[in-house]
Amino acid sequence: MNTVYHQIDQISGSVITLRATGVKYRELAEVTSRIGTSLAQVIKLDGDTVSLQVFAGARGVATDAQVRFLGTAMRVPFSDALLGRAFTGSAKPRDKGPELTDNLIEIGTPSVNPAKRIIPRNMVRTGIPMIDVFNTLVESQKLPIFARAGEPYNPLLARIALQAEVDVIVLGGMGLKYDDYLYFRDTLDESGALSRTVMFVHTAADPVVECLLVPDIALAVAEQFALQGKKVLVLLTDMTAFADALKEIAITMEQIPANRGYPGDLYSQLAARYEKAVDFEGAGSITILTATTMPGDDVTHPVPDNTGYITEGQLYLRQGRIEPFGSLSRLKQLVNKNTRADHRTIMETMIKLYASYRETLEKQTMGFRMTDWDVKLLKYGARFETEMMDLNSDIPLEKSLDCGWAILSDCFDADEVGIPSKMTAQYWVPTPGKSRG
Amino acid sequence: MEKTTGTIIGVNGNMITVAFTGAVAQNEVGHAEVAGATGTLRLMAEVVRVRGRKADMQVFEDTRDLAVGNPVTFTGNLLAVELGPGLLKQIYDGLQNPLPQLAAQCGFFLQRGVTLQALDRNAEWAFTPRVKPGDRVSAAETLGTVPEGIFAHRIMVPFAFQGLWTVRSVVPEGFYQIDDTIAVLADANGRETEVSMVQRWPVKLPITCFSERLRPTATLVTRIRSVDTFFPVAVGGTYCIPGPFGAGKTVLQQLTSRFADVDIVVLAACGERAGEVVETLREFPELPDPRTGKSLMDRTIIICNTSSMPVAAREASVYTAVTLASYYRMMGLNVLLLADSTSRWAQALREMSGRLEEIPGEEAFPAYLESVIAGFYERAGRVRLKDGSIGSVTIGGTVSPAGGNFDEPVTQSTLKVVGAFHGLSRARSDARRFPAIDPLESWSKYPSIIETSRVEVLRTVLRQGNDVAQMMKVVGEEGTAMDDFVTYLKSELIDRIYLQQNAFSDVDAASPLERQRAIFDLLERVVAIPFSFNDKNEARHRFARFTQSFIDWNTTPAETPQYETALAAIATLATEASHS
Numbered sequence A: 001m002n003t004v005y006h007q008i009d010q011i012s013g014s015v016i017t018l019r020a021t022g023v024k025y026r027e028l029a030e031v032t033s034r035i036g037t038s039l040a041q042v043i044k045l046d047g048d049t050v051s052l053q054v055f056a057g058a059r060g061v062a063t064d065a066q067v068r069f070l071g072t073a074m075r076v077p078f079s080d081a082l083l084g085r086a087f088t089g090s091a092k093p094r095d096k097g098p099e100l101t102d103n104l105i106e107i108g109t110p111s112v113n114p115a116k117r118i119i120p121r122n123m124v125r126t127g128i129p130m131i132d133v134f135n136t137l138v139e140s141q142k143l144p145i146f147a148r149a150g151e152p153y154n155p156l157l158a159r160i161a162l163q164a165e166v167d168v169i170v171l172g173g174m175g176l177k178y179d180d181y182l183y184f185r186d187t188l189d190e191s192g193a194l195s196r197t198v199m200f201v202h203t204a205a206d207p208v209v210e211c212l213l214v215p216d217i218a219l220a221v222a223e224q225f226a227l228q229g230k231k232v233l234v235l236l237t238d239m240t241a242f243a244d245a246l247k248e249i250a251i252t253m254e255q256i257p258a259n260r261g262y263p264g265d266l267y268s269q270l271a272a273r274y275e276k277a278v279d280f281e282g283a284g285s286i287t288i289l290t291a292t293t294m295p296g297d298d299v300t301h302p303v304p305d306n307t308g309y310i311t312e313g314q315l316y317l318r319q320g321r322i323e324p325f326g327s328l329s330r331l332k333q334l335v336n337k338n339t340r341a342d343h344r345t346i347m348e349t350m351i352k353l354y355a356s357y358r359e360t361l362e363k364q365t366m367g368f369r370m371t372d373w374d375v376k377l378l379k380y381g382a383r384f385e386t387e388m389m390d391l392n393s394d395i396p397l398e399k400s401l402d403c404g405w406a407i408l409s410d411c412f413d414a415d416e417v418g419i420p421s422k423m424t425a426q427y428w429v430p431t432p433g434k435s436r437g
Numbered sequence B: 001m002e003k004t005t006g007t008i009i010g011v012n013g014n015m016i017t018v019a020f021t022g023a024v025a026q027n028e029v030g031h032a033e034v035a036g037a038t039g040t041l042r043l044m045a046e047v048v049r050v051r052g053r054k055a056d057m058q059v060f061e062d063t064r065d066l067a068v069g070n071p072v073t074f075t076g077n078l079l080a081v082e083l084g085p086g087l088l089k090q091i092y093d094g095l096q097n098p099l100p101q102l103a104a105q106c107g108f109f110l111q112r113g114v115t116l117q118a119l120d121r122n123a124e125w126a127f128t129p130r131v132k133p134g135d136r137v138s139a140a141e142t143l144g145t146v147p148e149g150i151f152a153h154r155i156m157v158p159f160a161f162q163g164l165w166t167v168r169s170v171v172p173e174g175f176y177q178i179d180d181t182i183a184v185l186a187d188a189n190g191r192e193t194e195v196s197m198v199q200r201w202p203v204k205l206p207i208t209c210f211s212e213r214l215r216p217t218a219t220l221v222t223r224i225r226s227v228d229t230f231f232p233v234a235v236g237g238t239y240c241i242p243g244p245f246g247a248g249k250t251v252l253q254q255l256t257s258r259f260a261d262v263d264i265v266v267l268a269a270c271g272e273r274a275g276e277v278v279e280t281l282r283e284f285p286e287l288p289d290p291r292t293g294k295s296l297m298d299r300t301i302i303i304c305n306t307s308s309m310p311v312a313a314r315e316a317s318v319y320t321a322v323t324l325a326s327y328y329r330m331m332g333l334n335v336l337l338l339a340d341s342t343s344r345w346a347q348a349l350r351e352m353s354g355r356l357e358e359i360p361g362e363e364a365f366p367a368y369l370e371s372v373i374a375g376f377y378e379r380a381g382r383v384r385l386k387d388g389s390i391g392s393v394t395i396g397g398t399v400s401p402a403g404g405n406f407d408e409p410v411t412q413s414t415l416k417v418v419g420a421f422h423g424l425s426r427a428r429s430d431a432r433r434f435p436a437i438d439p440l441e442s443w444s445k446y447p448s449i450i451e452t453s454r455v456e457v458l459r460t461v462l463r464q465g466n467d468v469a470q471m472m473k474v475v476g477e478e479g480t481a482m483d484d485f486v487t488y489l490k491s492e493l494i495d496r497i498y499l500q501q502n503a504f505s506d507v508d509a510a511s512p513l514e515r516q517r518a519i520f521d522l523l524e525r526v527v528a529i530p531f532s533f534n535d536k537n538e539a540r541h542r543f544a545r546f547t548q549s550f551i552d553w554n555t556t557p558a559e560t561p562q563y564e565t566a567l568a569a570i571a572t573l574a575t576e577a578s579h580s
């Protein structure tokens, strides 16, 4: 029943309203007007009044535009031909390659049955001590990078993608600067990773509705690769742009906002995407790393706040470094018991001491006299920052742990760091000539 | 009676508007039909508002492909769960669909429109009658029992039965399936009704056929020192754990679900991460119940409606959980219900309220939020049953406040109704001081495992130590008097070795009652010592040694020779200190 409708009653933001019958909720339609053809999706049915969200935006859509309902929900092509390619937020080629039309798959499909999930068990080695030692990344984890705009979160994402051992990289760009898109493309290309990458990129100049589609498309494609047995790493940047797109649409739909203009279902919307991360027993896996920019560097802003409640930890990127305070991988305990016996001890002790170092630093700036203990902490903090916090490193975990013991032994006495004696007996590095504090 | 039917006239998110003929009840369940790949799917929905001949219904599943004109049938029943033997060990979604069985049928992904029976129809249960023909019984009285794991599962007169009934017949001892008739009861007018081992109960109504409610006066030992000693939970009480993300709410609940001294644990994973449930689901069958040595799963029910599962079913899931918990309470058992996170449930209410275009309250939550939360926690409690035995439901809910700020509607509404508050602080979790229960902000109205006056002494030290720490930030260590400095070190010692407990250490994760008392005694001794030091370094060093020796003991398993040695080492240190 491909009736064509010609009469649009209302246009507001990217939403158009018309009278039509036999329309299904979430079905797609093609909207053709003087400025071209765009897909649109049914977002509300009220009697015979149908509201559609136009992917390319309603700008230039006239009241006599043609609307043809397609009878199906949004789908994207899936095949190995996707690899090495770049597409827009509505899955049209962004590169010079051909349009793909075969083997269409649905997007935004139901979630994995929790009973079919397995406990994550494989560490993803990145060669970055701040991640491997302190915030171990685990296959099937979902982890955002919280950063203010301007921090190098995209280079960090790219670096992790290159150093991590994965089969397929799916990049979803939302509100990405065109330069950043080129940066990802070139970086992946130079290291030969482009041929195992597929990119769905919405740039800041593209229609806002396409921004909303990017995570669903990227994750639907990732899911198919994973079901084929591939280890997939999905990079989504920037999820705040995605949330802002949600906000924009919600406001056009006159929904009552919950916090700072964001819709009340922001949590559920974000969770539906992040929860696609999974390790399929007997098949592949999806690991999700995202960038979430924090407006005003404020982690209580609704987007990072809701994200933190969904993801399995977060990495704070501040002044080009992963901030040890607050950064967390919640899945780390699942894997760091099997790496090396001292992994957890080093991880906990070093962070605790680093926290004390920060306090001492504060005291120092206020001009207080430094005690012996403070002096030790200052030495420790400085070494920690230069040796453990460098993001440009590519060091195996074991070497990083050894380095941790060396720093501790050099800065402190074995009985003042709060490590059980059995452990220090084994790992403490004797430092001849060090005087007792 | 003719079934009410209707047709869809509007779809908006998970809300449909249905024009109906006949009668519908508020909260009545209906099914909306939609064409699926393999035939017609029936999507379950619940009436949330009736206006004229139109009903607004929240659909418990994805509404894609629903169209105006699609038929809806009403069931005449409220949203209800099945109660009977076989609930333990199960993993259900928010509407009591067994997830493992769904997986067996549908594979990796959840499919909409698929509903399965909650209880196994074919399982055989060894029934022993407890009544004989002629006995007079009323709702919730025991007709017989079947063993379910280590419990005698009571087969009771259905809770909905009003008045007195006479037993006409009861089956002899033997094996029966849950749908088999096990007794025939007659009401005052002699009308007979067959009773099986399974009954249905509407989840939004409390089960109240007990004889009286009792005050929660006994401590529920969780083996978390900070909780049991400083902010105790009571058997049949309520408590909440608000905290910013990553502060340790879920880890606390996981620990509690493993170690709490109760008969049965119902876990409601309500709108949180699926991965966290999986940990429980895969680990519990392997872990021993600290009380019985049997598998932990034998005493556990999991209600799992995680964040990417349908939102309306999330709203239902907490009620499903509390109904199952209340059912086992009617057998004289102590049940603990842990809900993670009640904020997600409140958000589900908010989404529905928004779609109904109700006038929003603070942060767009509906105006009735407070009474709904109160109503939920009111379903906890210790009760005396008709046969004199005592059962309880204890409810602990996490709260996930926006921005980690407790001054928001869900936290505030919850604080008004619970008996204990375990507020987690970002500062503590950032400093890895786990569990991050804030020792100054949190409170409890329930009795501790240690005498109040003794706890108060340490609480005072904690408070004073915190004051000193604040002051030191301004005047520095050198500007702090030695006495104050020692108080500060004492408070740090209490914090480090008593309040802090490492969830991932085999030994320290759970501190049984005797162990807590033993360490409390020693700690109390150390705190009472009137130390005098020449300088602050000496003081710090002395306390570092205490800390070290306590930590060594905390990580030493009981029933090993080292246990006594480590204990003695602390005692020696204390004796030395008091004499110097």
Ligand SMILES: Nc1ncnc2c1ncn2[C@@H]1O[C@H](COP(=O)(O)OP(=O)(O)OP(=O)(O)O)[C@@H](O)[C@H]1O
Pocket: A308, A309, A310, A328, A329, A330, A331, A333, B243, B244, B245, B246, B247, B248, B249, B250, B251, B252, B272, B400, B434, B435, B501, B502, B503, B504
């Ligand atoms: N008692 C503990 N001992 C050691 N580590 C802990 C403890 N509690 C929490 N943690 C650490 O903090 C992390 C986060 O804890 P958890 O998942 O319980 O937070 P949460 O409050 O439930 O967060 P969210 O609101 O996002 O669900 C854990 O993965 C663990 O690393």
Ligand SMILES: [Mg+2]
Pocket: B249, B250, B251, B272, B340
């Ligand atoms: Mg949690």
